[in-house]
Amino acid sequence: MSTPTAAVRTYSKPVSGRLRGGDEVAWAVTFFFALLILGVTLLLVYELWSASAPSREKFGFGFLTSKLWNPVTDEFGALPYIYGTVLTSFLALLISVPLGVGAAVYLSELAPPKLSNALTFLVELLAAVPSVIFGLIAIFTLIPLMRTVVGPALKSVLGWTPFFTGPVFGVGYLTAGIILAIMTFPFIISVSREALMSVPREQREAALALGATKWESTWQIVVPFARLGIFGSIFLGLARALGETMAVTMVIGNSPTIKASLLASGHTIAAVVASEFTEATGKIYTSALVELGLVLFVLTMAINALAQLLILITTKKGSRKA
Amino acid sequence: MTPPNRRRNAINNVMLTLTGVCAVVTSSTLILVLGYLLYNGGKSLNLSFFTNLPVGQGETGGGIANAIVGSAEMVGLAALIGIPVGLMAGVYLSEFSGKTFGFLIRYTADLLNGVPSIVIGLFAWTVVVVPMKTFSALAGGVALSLMLIPITARNTEQFLQEVPRTMREGALALGASRWRAIATVIVPAARKGIMTGIILGVARISGETAPLLFTALGNQFWNTGLNQPTASLPVVIYTYATAPYESWHRQAWAAGLVLLGLVLVANISARLIVSRGASLPK
Numbered sequence: 349m350s351t352p353t354a355a356v357r358t359y360s361k362p363v364s365g366r367l368r369g370g371d372e373v374a375w376a377v378t379f380f381f382a383l384l385i386l387g388v389t390l391l392l393v394y395e396l397w398s399a400s401a402p403s404r405e406k407f408g409f410g411f412l413t414s415k416l417w418n419p420v421t422d423e424f425g426a427l428p429y430i431y432g433t434v435l436t437s438f439l440a441l442l443i444s445v446p447l448g449v450g451a452a453v454y455l456s457e458l459a460p461p462k463l464s465n466a467l468t469f470l471v472e473l474l475a476a477v478p479s480v481i482f483g484l485i486a487i488f489t490l491i492p493l494m495r496t497v498v499g500p501a502l503k504s505v506l507g508w509t510p511f512f513t514g515p516v517f518g519v520g521y522l523t524a525g526i527i528l529a530i531m532t533f534p535f536i537i538s539v540s541r542e543a544l545m546s547v548p549r550e551q552r553e554a555a556l557a558l559g560a561t562k563w564e565s566t567w568q569i570v571v572p573f574a575r576l577g578i579f580g581s582i583f584l585g586l587a588r589a590l591g592e593t594m595a596v597t598m599v600i601g602n603s604p605t606i607k608a609s610l611l612a613s614g615h616t617i618a619a620v621v622a623s624e625f626t627e628a629t630g631k632i633y634t635s636a637l638v639e640l641g642l643v644l645f646v647l648t649m650a651i652n653a654l655a656q657l658l659i660l661i662t663t664k665k666g667s668r669k670a
Numbered sequence: 671m672t673p674p675n676r677r678r679n680a681i682n683n684v685m686l687t688l689t690g691v692c693a694v695v696t697s698s699t700l701i702l703v704l705g706y707l708l709y710n711g712g713k714s715l716n717l718s719f720f721t722n723l724p725v726g727q728g729e730t731g732g733g734i735a736n737a738i739v740g741s742a743e744m745v746g747l748a749a750l751i752g753i754p755v756g757l758m759a760g761v762y763l764s765e766f767s768g769k770t771f772g773f774l775i776r777y778t779a780d781l782l783n784g785v786p787s788i789v790i791g792l793f794a795w796t797v798v799v800v801p802m803k804t805f806s807a808l809a810g811g812v813a814l815s816l817m818l819i820p821i822t823a824r825n826t827e828q829f830l831q832e833v834p835r836t837m838r839e840g841a842l843a844l845g846a847s848r849w850r851a852i853a854t855v856i857v858p859a860a861r862k863g864i865m866t867g868i869i870l871g872v873a874r875i876s877g878e879t880a881p882l883l884f885t886a887l888g889n890q891f892w893n894t895g896l897n898q899p900t901a902s903l904p905v906v907i908y909t910y911a912t913a914p915y916e917s918w919h920r921q922a923w924a925a926g927l928v929l930l931g932l933v934l935v936a937n938i939s940a941r942l943i944v945s946r947g948a949s950l951p952k
Contacts, residue, residue: 476934
């Protein structure tokens with residue numbers, strides 16, 4: 349440290365570039381906070397794992413396949429909740445994917461830029477609406493509507509299938525699916541629109557020059573070109589639907605059963621944790637609920653990772669072409 | 671025009687119209703939500719709603735003053751923890767991180783951001799509520815801060831990255847050390863974007879219900895400290911909306927209107943900052 353050369357050598361060690369007077373401190377401080385993110389996330393996984401230990405040890409993998417949920421006898425199985433979570437998310441995508449992709453196509457291909465931006469702004473604001481607000485509105489509008497109009501109509505037309513049978517309460521899988529659809533399409537629209545807009549102009553022009561109609565060029569050329577980004581947006585929506593808690597808790601009917609009928613009451617992982625956790629007494633009950641949280645965590649992480657991978661691939665491809 | 675072409679044109683028209691319908695349906699949802707909430711909530715809003723404590727069902731004149739204060743307290747606490755941590759981590763990611771470790775932190779932040787809010791609540795319960803043996807505003811604040819940290823970090827990083835290279839090089843060429851360049855040139859240049867991200871993040875956590883259910887719980891009265899169960903706006907909406915009492919429903923509508931109003935104002939003003947600011951000074 350006595351000569352300048354030595355100083356340069358010592359200071360040029362950490363990560364990238366030349367750090368000088370005070371820089372190590374800044375580096376160390378910011379590094380500490382960055383490390384904190386890593387630490388907190390690892391702690392989260394560890395806590396979920398250790399707090400669910402009593403339940404994991406008692407039920408093993410049978411937890412995932414058992415239909416029984418009985419706090420009195422301390423018997424717990426996750427299947428009705430996993431079923432409800434997957435079913436409501438699937439219903440949500442069934443509604444929000446066509447609606448969202450259709451809207452994204454209109455916004456990127458047809459609408460004049462100003463209108464497109466204005467409508468996208470409204471859609472993106474919708475994504476900021478807290479989920480408890482959706483639940484509040486659904487309780488007083490969607491549930492009565494399902495009970496008096498939509499439910500009976502579906503039953504009279506499609507009542508011969510197993511999917512629309514039983515009494516109509518207004519609450520249930522389909523109602524939750526509709527609410528989740530409203531909460532997921534903002535993501536699908538805004539990401540899909542970006543992906544569609546990054547498709548090179550030449551692709552459209554080539555198709556139109558060959559005599560394709562606007563729709564043919566859009567559906568057969570532009571949409572397939574942006575498909576990875578669109579898939580990414582769908583997975584992003586799926587991850588949100590899987591983990592969504594409040595709105596679903598308020599409309600699904602909270603009954604731990606497995607029914608084929610979409611009009612029946614059900615339950616989801618997030619909803620059961622939200623509605624039963626504060627009342628849970630006893631070690632096994634509590635840890636079974638934490639284990640449900642762990643299952644949900646793993647499920648959403650896998651879907652999120654897939655979504656990010658897909659979006660990463662498309663945006664890279666897009667930027668190379670541009 | 672030959673028949674097959676007529677068919678193709680018909681398909682073209684029908685499908686393009688359908689996409690337009692999709693766009694109208696999706697973008698009008700917000701207006702419906704807002705309108706319905708204004709209609710129902712507006713009727714129940716009055717001064718006592720903001721200044722009084724909750725009353726039992728059936729009585730009049732009750733308010734949710736304690737929930738508004740409780741929400742502010744917990745969101746404030748979350749901001750106090752989340753903003754510095756997120757900012758610093760964002761600076762690290764943008765300015766100091768190497769390739770591998772940067773990727774790791776970035777990936778972890780995105781992962782944390784994607785954790786369902788109810789799971790965040792479970793985590794805060796295990797690390798704060800269990801050791802303290804009580805539901806508390808502290809636990810609620812910590813849970814919310816865990817959601818704010820990754821949002822702030824990734825957003826800060828993104829806007830720092832957009833600062834032109836020439837500004838960094840200019841500062842360094844003038845003899846500034848890296849942290850001086852960061853503190854006096856780069857961060858100020860990106861401040862609008864960073865502020866926007868923080869506003870959006872705070873707006874998002876202030877509407878979160880799930881992480882508060884079994885961390886802050888709720889409270890009918892004024893709480894007396896950070897170590898007490900505390901009422902919050904979103905949890906009050908949930909409790910009142912799911913209760914079978916007409917008078918509570920009216921309170922839920924009014925509370926919903928207040929919450930949505932706050933969130934939308936924050937979002938719209940954040941967007942105005944971004945579009946007005948023309949991002950960066952020349």
